Amino acid sequence: MLDTLQRSKKFFLVCLIFLVLLTACGNTDVKTSKASLPPAESNIDTSLKAPNWVEKSPIQQSPNFTEDKKVQSVVNLIATGDNLYHDAVIKDGKQKDGSYDYNYIYENIKKAVKSSDLAIVNQETPIAGNNLKVQGYPT
Structure with a gap:
């Protein structure tokens, strides 16, 4: 019994070392390819000009914001996922x-x-309208 346990431990250790070595030998270089086709021609008419009133409008200056006013904001967030109504809950x-x-x-x-x-909340209940009524999982 002890011999079997020792062999199992050795086998597990060998498998673990093999997996570590296997993952360490991976290639981490990411190659990106450029598009081989030229960009599609645009149907936008570039000869159009802005109306005259746009060009004659005075340029509005943005208000002066000072950097020394630092505001710290905190938002309290609560979230949950998989809000799923089964048939028993619906009933x-x-x-x-x-x-x-x-x-x-x-x-x-x-x-x-x-x-x-x-x-x-991530609501995962089918919403199918009045024709199909309320349905749960599994349907």
């Missing part, structure tokens, strides 16, 4: 009048979301 949110209410799902994170400046 659980259906109300007696036929509408859907999922506020209960987010009740535990409501305070954190409201305290952030920006809240983002």
